[in-house]
Amino acid sequence: MIRSVIKGTGSALPARKVTNEELAKTVDTSDEWIVERTGIRSRYIAGEGETTSTLATMAAQRAMDAAGIAPEDVDLIVLATATPDQTFPATATTVQAALGCRGAAFDVAAVCSGFIYSLGVADSMMRSGFAKCALVIGAETMSRILNWDDRTTCVLFGDGAGAVVLQSEDVPEDGPGVLLTKLHSDGRHNGLLHTDGGPSTTGTSGKVQMRGREVFRHAVVNLADVLQEVLKESQFSAENIDWVVPHQANARILEATAKKLGLPMEKVVVTVDQHANTSAASVPLALDLAVRDGRIKPGDLVMLEAMGGGFTWGASLLRM
């Protein structure tokens, strides 16, 4: 059967790491509060010359190097971001030019679920025969749309990028590839996590606003639901899963979701302590880390999941 197989992963972080202690010098917060409520200890913040496209390009190049593919092999780039370099053109086209690739390139806007959405879109396009080799990227510079005077949001986010190379391959039933992706949205809740502006309303990008407690409640329920849905349809059970690579918003959400599924935390890749919430970048960043440090191995059954503004949420089951 034809499947989209992950042939390589890559990631990139800005040069500057900012610890909670450093943040507490300019924001009315403390290391204790941030660690206790979120599990976050540090985040990376983009500096001059570092943008969503530069981080995305670096992550994508590393994924291409790991996969051993050349720029001319790529015929599709799908880039998830809520912080594009410009309102238009799509950041994916800037990355395409920087990498020297051809084919189709576009952005997907699904905020923190953006990478799962992009993986679903790219996988569908590959299964339909539109593309043979895709770069799927999640990249963000959330620091540029934070209100640094709002301690309820600015301590939570960070910048970064992650990418995978997907190649269309004829594989046996128990072979590698994306097995199943489920995507959901519920626009009735889009006021709970949003920016207070945009090109067609204020003519600015706006800054992040979040009703954290409500988002938290929805996140735990929606993530548990979509994970159950994927398990049921794929006919795997939670015990079959080798690794869960979740969106990294809050350590307490990761723990609550794992508990609902009956999965031990030893099977959950956690990076929120180091990277904070990097929105669309968090899942591919965590995936790359766990592939490179040898935790995730060829043949492993891996569940990716995310939830974010919109609300949007989804999960993808794949075999490495």
Ligand code: UT7
């Ligand atoms: O990526 C998309 C998905 N996003 C998420 O999943 C985020 C979901 N939400 C959360 O992770 C949590 O709700 C937060 C981490 C955002 C907040 O944690 P919480 O336990 O829900 O705290 P809270 O908002 O109820 O605030 C508790 C207290 C408040 O003080 P009072 O009113 O009890 O006196 C806040 O003013 O903590 C205060 N507070 C802070 N204190 C120190 C809020 N932010 C801070 C801060 N430092 N940075």
